[in-house]
Amino acid sequence: MEQTTDTEVGPPGDGASDAPSTGERLARLYGRLRSGGRARHVYALAYDSEKLATGGNAGLQEELRRSPACCRLLDRVWGVASSESADELYRRVIRYFDGDDSILILRLTPEYCAWLPVNAEARTWLRRHM
Structure with missing residues (x-):
């Protein structure tokens, strides 16, 4: 699969490969300037936790929803848009994990590939925040 900039890769004709319009790019820039010129970061927060996988993640979800x-x-x-660093995000959510859980926080860039055929909300969210 070929990597692209500011687009999501999907099958031909699904509309997922349409690049953001100039207006969308300007809106992103305006949002960054409004926030004092400091661009927000977009992170992928991935975890491997039996406790959270079996329904114990209400606290984590509530904490993540405090993000912008x-x-x-x-x-x-989870995708998280925030002005905080990855370390600050980690310190904010680590209390919801046990010692045997794994957590990975990666900063995403506008160059990404995604195949999310059944998750329209995630596709829309990535387009809006990347």
């Missing part, structure tokens, strides 16, 4: 924007991208992967 968040969206469940996959079963155990």
